[in-house]
Amino acid sequence: MQAAFQEYIRQHISLSDQDVQLMLSLATEQKVSKKTFLLREGEVCRHKMFVTGGLLRIYRTREDGSEHIIQFSPEQYWCTEPESLNKQTPSSYYIDAVEDSHLLQWTKKDFDHLNANIPGLKAYSEGIIAHNMDLHRQRIFSAISATPEEKYDEFMRVYPGLLSRIPLHMVASYLGVSVKTLTRIRHAQLQR
Amino acid sequence: MQAAFQEYIRQHISLSDQDVQLMLSLATEQKVSKKTFLLREGEVCRHKMFVTGGLLRIYRTREDGSEHIIQFSPEQYWCTEPESLNKQTPSSYYIDAVEDSHLLQWTKKDFDHLNANIPGLKAYSEGIIAHNMDLHRQRIFSAISATPEEKYDEFMRVYPGLLSRIPLHMVASYLGVSVKTLTRIRHAQLQR
């Protein structure tokens, strides 16, 4: 599972083999089965994670117990709860595994060390943050302006191939609509 | 209007007077009247702005011409279109003045220079970005899970005092609901 990470790094940053090895030397591998929690509400997020295989989700609950998914992290995605990790404060979010998954994990301290000592990694990390910011703004725009059908289409564009891997109620939870509405959309799209 | 900026800096970062003067020396002051565009869709965002007085908004339009407000920037707020500024690509968003406003502006080049040469400013800038990320995630959560009434209450919490400065249709545009719904909410809240 380290190979997947090396492959990802090679495609996204040009790091020397030594630097990649340095990153891996500070990483912890973890294999988790479906429904395992990586972070619970109230806990402090200790790790920055990279998903080498499987699928994680970040979600939040309301008082009535309903779950609302903020983000999916399939293989080749980074995953963490930035607010809790950066400030080392209790998280408002949960992270759990939607599928059996393989992860690489770094503590904040170790990753800060890597950012400070590997040329280019800091700039790359900042680029990721900037990109996530752009995605978040698009998502906000979509959430306040798009119809459920447009949101559904956008979900499939943002997460190609994910639809067949997750139950519909998670798609609905991500989009902010009821399962019933999703069913209607899918039925309507079959007509075309 | 530079005084407002100095006051803000003093409260949020500890910079030497020389550093503050350095920042001001690279800034351009601008006074704009209501409805002036600072950025249009398709244009490249050239500046990072600080609002010393007045109120800006960032919004996006749909094909039908409807406007959807992503963010307000009242006095003492930073305002820019990060994606367009960072990548120097055409913006998908508009920025205009909701009230007559006073601004300080820096080009990306100059602000990068300041970040590189003023100790603590880079860390502060990153802190702003991290904080905005947290706000965006909360907004996404709110957008996909909250009722219009809850969103309205949250708006008043996030932007205290702004309600009386902007027309209702802008609040509706920010929340992603119709003006009619807002009117209903306000009527219902009067009953209590």
Place this chain on the structure above:
DNA sequence: GGCCAACGAGGACATTTGTCCTCATTTTAA
């Protein structure tokens, strides 16, 4: 001062969306 646009409210109605229920099928776990 006077005109026109913007604003906030509200009625009437249509549409969308949600809730609650059942049902058949598949998947999971004991």
Place this chain on the structure above:
DNA sequence: TTAAAATGAGGACAAATGTCCTCGTTGGCC
């Protein structure tokens, strides 16, 4: 293997929300 839970679909109905309209007031602009 078998029972229980999860899943996807759909019917019936209620609730929420949007659209279109009018109306009176306010505020900016010539």
